[in-house]
Amino acid sequence: MLTHRRAFPTDNPILGLFMSILVLLVDDSRAMRDYVTAILERHGGYIVDEVSNGFDALRALPRANYDLIITDINMPDVSGIELARFVRQTKRHAETPIVAISTDASVSDQSRARTSGVTRFLAKPFTADELLAVTRELGDGPGGGR
Amino acid sequence: MTGVSEFVSEAQDIVEAFSRQLLALEAQLRRAEDLDPEALNAAFREVHTLKGLAALTGRKEIVELSDSLESCLDALRLGRRELDQDVLDVCFECVEAFGQLLIAASDARTDGLEMGTLVARLEAIVVVSEGANHEPAPALDWLDESMVGVLTEYEEHRLQENVRRGRAVLCVRARFDLMVIDVGLEALKTKLQECGEVITYLPSSDGTSDDKIEMDILVGSERSEAEFAAVLVDQGVELRLLRAAVPVASASTRTNATGTDIAVEAPAVGQAGAEVPHLHLPSSPASPLGPVLAAGSRAQAVDLGAGIAQGATSNAVASADAMAPALAPELSLRSLSQTVRVDLRRLDLLMNLVGELALVEANLDGLLTKFQQGDEHLEVARDFRDQLRIMNRKLTLLQQAILEVRMVPLGQVFDKLARIVRKISRDSGKDVQLSITGADTELDKRIVEELSDPLMHMVRNAIDHGIETPDERVSLGKPSRGTIELIAYQKGNRVVIELEDDGHGMDWRNIRDAAIRKGTISAEAGQDLSRDQAMNLIFTPGFSTRDEATSVSGRGVGMDVVKTNIARISGMIEIQSVPGKGTQFSITLPVTLAIIQALVIQTADQTFCVPLNSVLESIMVQDRDVSTVEGHAVVSLRGRTLPLVDLAEFFELDRAQPRAQDYVYVVVVGLAQHRIGLVVDDLLGQQDVVIKPLGSALRQMPGIAGATELDANRTVLLLDVGSIVAEALKSPRAGREERGRNAHACN
Numbered sequence: 001m002l003t004h005r006r007a008f009p010t011d012n013p014i015l016g017l018f019m020s021i022l023v024l025l026v027d028d029s030r031a032m033r034d035y036v037t038a039i040l041e042r043h044g045g046y047i048v049d050e051v052s053n054g055f056d057a058l059r060a061l062p063r064a065n066y067d068l069i070i071t072d073i074n075m076p077d078v079s080g081i082e083l084a085r086f087v088r089q090t091k092r093h094a095e096t097p098i099v100a101i102s103t104d105a106s107v108s109d110q111s112r113a114r115t116s117g118v119t120r121f122l123a124k125p126f127t128a129d130e131l132l133a134v135t136r137e138l139g140d141g142p143g144g145g146r
Numbered sequence: 147m148t149g150v151s152e153f154v155s156e157a158q159d160i161v162e163a164f165s166r167q168l169l170a171l172e173a174q175l176r177r178a179e180d181l182d183p184e185a186l187n188a189a190f191r192e193v194h195t196l197k198g199l200a201a202l203t204g205r206k207e208i209v210e211l212s213d214s215l216e217s218c219l220d221a222l223r224l225g226r227r228e229l230d231q232d233v234l235d236v237c238f239e240c241v242e243a244f245g246q247l248l249i250a251a252s253d254a255r256t257d258g259l260e261m262g263t264l265v266a267r268l269e270a271i272v273v274v275s276e277g278a279n280h281e282p283a284p285a286l287d288w289l290d291e292s293m294v295g296v297l298t299e300y301e302e303h304r305l306q307e308n309v310r311r312g313r314a315v316l317c318v319r320a321r322f323d324l325m326v327i328d329v330g331l332e333a334l335k336t337k338l339q340e341c342g343e344v345i346t347y348l349p350s351s352d353g354t355s356d357d358k359i360e361m362d363i364l365v366g367s368e369r370s371e372a373e374f375a376a377v378l379v380d381q382g383v384e385l386r387l388l389r390a391a392v393p394v395a396s397a398s399t400r401t402n403a404t405g406t407d408i409a410v411e412a413p414a415v416g417q418a419g420a421e422v423p424h425l426h427l428p429s430s431p432a433s434p435l436g437p438v439l440a441a442g443s444r445a446q447a448v449d450l451g452a453g454i455a456q457g458a459t460s461n462a463v464a465s466a467d468a469m470a471p472a473l474a475p476e477l478s479l480r481s482l483s484q485t486v487r488v489d490l491r492r493l494d495l496l497m498n499l500v501g502e503l504a505l506v507e508a509n510l511d512g513l514l515t516k517f518q519q520g521d522e523h524l525e526v527a528r529d530f531r532d533q534l535r536i537m538n539r540k541l542t543l544l545q546q547a548i549l550e551v552r553m554v555p556l557g558q559v560f561d562k563l564a565r566i567v568r569k570i571s572r573d574s575g576k577d578v579q580l581s582i583t584g585a586d587t588e589l590d591k592r593i594v595e596e597l598s599d600p601l602m603h604m605v606r607n608a609i610d611h612g613i614e615t616p617d618e619r620v621s622l623g624k625p626s627r628g629t630i631e632l633i634a635y636q637k638g639n640r641v642v643i644e645l646e647d648d649g650h651g652m653d654w655r656n657i658r659d660a661a662i663r664k665g666t667i668s669a670e671a672g673q674d675l676s677r678d679q680a681m682n683l684i685f686t687p688g689f690s691t692r693d694e695a696t697s698v699s700g701r702g703v704g705m706d707v708v709k710t711n712i713a714r715i716s717g718m719i720e721i722q723s724v725p726g727k728g729t730q731f732s733i734t735l736p737v738t739l740a741i742i743q744a745l746v747i748q749t750a751d752q753t754f755c756v757p758l759n760s761v762l763e764s765i766m767v768q769d770r771d772v773s774t775v776e777g778h779a780v781v782s783l784r785g786r787t788l789p790l791v792d793l794a795e796f797f798e799l800d801r802a803q804p805r806a807q808d809y810v811y812v813v814v815v816g817l818a819q820h821r822i823g824l825v826v827d828d829l830l831g832q833q834d835v836v837i838k839p840l841g842s843a844l845r846q847m848p849g850i851a852g853a854t855e856l857d858a859n860r861t862v863l864l865l866d867v868g869s870i871v872a873e874a875l876k877s878p879r880a881g882r883e884e885r886g887r888n889a890h891a892c893n
Contacts, residue, residue, distance in 0.1 A: 031156050031199045047572070055328050058349055058359055062324060064573070073298075074194055076187075078347050085296045086359075089351035109298050116296050125201030125209075 022064060023048045023135070026057040026071040026083065027101065032124075036070060036101075039128040040135065054078025061087065066096055068135060070122075073102040073113060081113045088117035097138040101126075153203045154252045157196060161248070164192040165241045172234050181229060183304055183343065189237075190219040196244070208247050211261045214268035215240050224303045227275030236267050284309040288389050293348065293362070301346045301364075308343060308366030314391035315345075316374060318363040319384040327359065334363075334381060341374055342367025364388075490591060493552050500545045501836030505855060507538055552592070553737075556634050556643070557585035559598045563605050567630060570609045577616050577627040578609055584634035589641055593735055596715045597643075600708040604645050604731060605630060607705075612649030612729055622726070624648065640759060641737055646730040652723040654680040661689060681721050685709040713868050716742075716757065742837060744864065746830040746856065747813060750799035753862045754826075755835055755854055760867040762814045762821065764829055769808045781812060781823060788814065791874045792825040793865075796849060815867045822874050824865075837864060848873055 023046050027033050033050045040046035049064065051057050054075055069087060073080035080100050087093045097119040102109075110121060120134055167189035174181050193216045200208035215237070221227045243264055250259055283306045286294055297305065308315060318338065322330045331347075338344050348362040367374060371387045378385060511534060518527045560582050571578035589597075613619075613628035620626050633644040658680040662672045666686050675683075683689055687706040712719050716736050723729040736742065736759050744755035745764070765783070772781050772790065779790040790812065794801065805827060812823040835854040851866035 029156075029195045029199055031153060031202060032195075034152075035202050049569070054347075054349075055331065059324050059327060062357060074191060076191065078349060079298050079301075081296050081298055082346065082348055086349040086351060112295055112297070124198045125204075 021046045021067045021135075023068045023070060024057065024060055024064075024066040025050045026052075026054065026069070026075070026080070028052050028072060028075050032072070032101070036131065039131050043128060043132060046135070054080075054083050057083055058086065061090065061093060066093060068097050068099065068138060069093070070099045070101060070135075073100050073109065080118070081109065081116045084113060084117040099134055099138065150203070150251060150254070153199065153205075154248050157199055157208070157244070157248055157251075160192050160196045160199070161241060161244045164189055164196070165238070167192065168234060168237050168241065171229060172231075175229065175231065175234065183223070183307070186219070186223045186229065187300060190216065190223050193219055205247070205251055207259055207261055208244065208251075211240060211243060211247070211265060211268075214265045214272075217272045218268045221272050221275040223300060225307060227271060233271055236264070236271065239264055240268075289315075293364075296348060297346060304343065304345050305364065305366070308345065309389065311366075312392040313342065313366045313368050314371065314374075314387060315389040316365050316367060316371065317386040317388050318365060318378065319386065320361050320363065320381070322359050322361060324357050324359055331361070334383070337377055337381065338363065338365050341365060341369050341377055367391075490552075493548065493591075496548055497552075498836055500541070500548055501834070502855070503541055504545070504834060504836075507534070507541060510534055510537075549590075552590050553588040554591045554594050555585060556587050556589055556594060556641075557582075559594055559601060560585045560632060560634075562598060563601060563632065566602055566605055567609065570606055574609060575615060576609060576613055578613055579627055579629050580605075581629055581631045583632070587634040587636055587641055589735065589737060593715045593717075596711060597717075597733075597735070600711045600733075601643075601645070603708055608645065608647040608649065608729070612647040612651070614650055636737070637734075641735045643733040643735070644730060645733075646728060648728040651725045651728050652681070652684075653725040654723070657681060657683050661686070664689065681723060684721065685719070716759070742835060743832060744835045744854070745813065745832055746862075747793075747811070747824075747826040748828040748830055749826040750794040750801045752794075752797075752799055753830065753856070753860070754793070755833075755856075755862055755864045756813055756815065756824070757851075757864065757867065758832060760815045762816050764811060764813045765823075766809055767812050767823075769810065772810075779825075783814070783823075786821075788812075788821060788823045789874065790823045790825050791870060794825075794827075796870065796873070815871065820871050820875065822871055824870070835864070 023040060025033055025036055025048050027036070027050075030052070033052070037048040037050055040048050046068075049060055049066075051060055054077055057071070058078070071080040071083055078086075080102070084098050084100070087096065087098060098117055099120045099122055100113050100118040101122050101124060113121070119138060122131065122134055167185045170185045171181060171189070174185070193212050197209055197212035197216055200212060218227075218233070218236075222229050222233065227233070243261060247259060247261075286302070286305060286309075289305070294302070305315065318334075320330075320334055335344060343366045345364040345366055348364070350360045350362065368391065369377075370391070371385065375385055514527060514530055514534060517523060517530070564580050564582070567578055567580040608630050609628075613630070614622065614624075616626040619628065629648050631644070631646040633646070635642055654677045658667075658672050658675050661667050661680075661683045662669050666683060666689055667675070684705045685708075687704065689704060689706070709719055712733055712735075718734045720732045720734075721729065722732075736757075743758040745758050745761050747754055747756060767781050772779055774780070775787065779792070780787050781790055782788070793799075810825050810827065811829050812825055813829075814821060814823050833856065835856070837852045837854055848869045849866055850863050851869075852864045853861055854864050856862055
């Protein structure tokens with residue numbers, strides 16, 4: 001039922017430009033969500049589903065094919081690392097790039113996040129261009145996406 | 147970019163939450179209790195969030211201060227430094243400093259704020275913690291490697307801390323349906339927290355279904371496995387002991403392990419359990435006494451109420467006074483934005499008080515009347531009357547003002563619906579636009595909250611079952627893009643919300659036939675159904691015009707739930723549908739819930755209130771005008787037959803003596819398109835009443851919605867017109883028997 005909203009790198013490069021990219025954004029700060037969503041939806045041609053905690057993210061994941069997951073690391077209950085691990089276990093999102101946003105996750109947290117499946121780190125604060133550079137690279141670049 | 151006022155408002159919330167955590171910690175410290183690791187971690191997270199937020203909006207000073215504070219709190223939560231009063235004082239100073247910085251931010255000022263000294267003190271705390279003696283961390287080699295790999299540094303520390311205290315570590319594996327995960331998890335979490343500390347949740351895919359999820363929950367506990375299992379019985383979870391508890395020799399609770407290192411790469415030290423005896427060796431001389439001394443030397447500043455404003459200004463550390471000059475004493479707690487978020491429960495309380503004041507006023511008025519009957523005090527009575535009138539006027543204004551505080555525009559819900567329409571139409575491959583009118587119509591906050599789910603469900607239904615695919619629409623000669631119209635407007639003291647789609651509509655005959663097929667109604671009953679009655683079958687439990695649920699509308703929640711939810715906020719829902727053209731729902735709601743106008747009636751010497759908004763009219767009927775049709779009492783009203791319900795009979799009230807007069811009053815009430823007449827002995831008048839909920843014993847009683855107080859401290863019951871109408875439309879006899887049983891059960 002959701003298959004029409006396929007992942008973005010399509011076989012047809014022209015078509016790819018017109019297909020919107022579906023992003024799941026997980027962050028417990030409303031301001032942060034507003035900021036990221038505004039950048040992505042206004043400048044990047046993305047559609048963003050926002051959730052404010054790990055549990056809601058778990059709920060959202062099976063309901064859509066996300067092309068990209070952006071998550072805060074430091075969240076209560078289910079952290080970004082635990083979420084990444086879970087995402088990698090699911091068939092639907094096994095390959096979906098995960099961007100972790102964090103101010104300065106400790107070195108050990110960072111390395112664990114990577115082994116748990118986080119694709120990229122984005123350090124707060126970041127500019128719109130920095131965010132878009134990461135999402136575009138993961139979307140279109142070689143080896144990114146799927 | 148977030149606007150300044152939004153930033154300030156959110157930042158202020160964060161700072162307030164942070165200072166609440168500090169106050170809680172300070173209280174624990176004063177009582178020399180174990181510090182709640184959750185509070186410390188929450189404080190850390192608040193500051194972490196604040197830092198991110200400030201960085202986003204480019205508030206350099208706040209970033210700088212929160213960065214140092216965050217490092218300091220990180221050292222605390224990871225057990226590298228013990229929390230003592232000195233550290234708390236610095237934290238409280240940060241709260242003040244944030245307040246000043248936020249004032250500056252909202253005034254667009256940056257001058258005269260120097261955070262350097264505070265930052266330096268925070269850094270000093272962190273440096274001390276790094277130089278402290280480190281106790282080797284207990285090894286976690288007994289834990290599954292895949293689990294260790296996903297713990298955050300903090301979670302790992304908590305795990306080690308639990309081990310260090312000799313607690314058992316258990317893994318609880320639970321399965322959840324994703325739709326209800328937060329409810330189920332919340333319940334389980336509460337249970338687990340009774341037993342110990344919940345360290346982390348590890349979700350994992352159970353592999354069989356997308357709708358299910360497995361959750362491994364690590365809990366540290368002093369209880370035995372058996373005790374644990376007893377608490378979790380009936381929870382449907384698996385319990386696994388990862389590490390047994392090790393009895394600790396010392397009963398000292400202040401083992402918060404000052405200056406222990408939790409370096410992640412630390413090699414395993416011997417066998418599991420071997421490190422436990424280290425537990426009660428204080429590794430820093432300051433550890434057990436420090437907080438006590440510090441707390442004692444600044445006794446007057448630990449008053450919790452004044453904590454935020456003053457906690458930091460008086461300081462036990464002599465040098466600190468000299469180091470905090472930038473923080474001017476003229477502290478203000480004023481809110482920086484004009485909006486106030488108020489807990490709805492507080493407003494409810496105020497609302498109740500206003501209602502009770504109104505009662506006092508009514509009582510005074512009654513007293514005055516008695517007073518005036520004696521002539522000698524006429525002069526005084528006149529003055530009294532004037533004052534009473536003034537009080538009445540002010541009271542009305544107060545009531546109005548409180549009601550207005552509770553009012554929010556429906557736009558709040560409509561915005562969410564717009565997002566849902568966007569999302570669902572995308573999911574279902576349909577092209578749908580939402581047109582909104584009257585988003586500024588205001589309703590009581592509680593009603594708006596209660597309304598959002600039913601509206602969302604109806605919008606989902608409209609897209610999923612109503613609006614056709616673009617191709618289908620074009621072939622039908624409709625524009626390819628479907629439209630859902632949401633119209634809200636005020637009509638007298640009610641608000642009407644209309645939800646209209648231009649999809650394929652519903653044929654009432656199909657609904658009737660489906661209902662017969664499903665056994666919702668019998669075939670004979672089906673023959674007599676009018677168009678309206680048939681349409682209303684969609685509100686019957688278990689009814690759905692499609693056999694399979696789609697992933698959009700889902701299964702389970704039907705229109706019956708929508709109707710129930712709307713009825714709960716005293717609303718009515720009506721449906722109209724034209725096959726091929728579309729469906730229209732119309733929801734009528736009271737503007738507010740807390741105070742309603744009621745018609746006070748009397749029957750069999752009992753007084754009841756009827757919500758005035760469901761009363762259409764009241765008429766006097768001579769006994770001889772009442773006729774009987776098929777065993778039902780009816781009366782003819784302007785050419786239409788109105789079924790009657792005798793209220794005394796409905797509630798099985800016994801009359802002390804037979805009715806004296808040869809006429810009755812009939813209160814005509816309507817619920818959606820159904821009209822019935824309630825037969826009562828007398829109409830006593832109209833009054834504003836404050837609804838109070840009933841206790842659980844009476845809550846299930848059909849026909850009663852709540853209680854209210856009338857003058858002279860009399861408590862009377864408020865009728866639930868909806869359920870009386872519903873009962874009356876059922877087989878009257880069966881309904882009565884059932885009610886009789888309920889009534890006895892209540893006695």
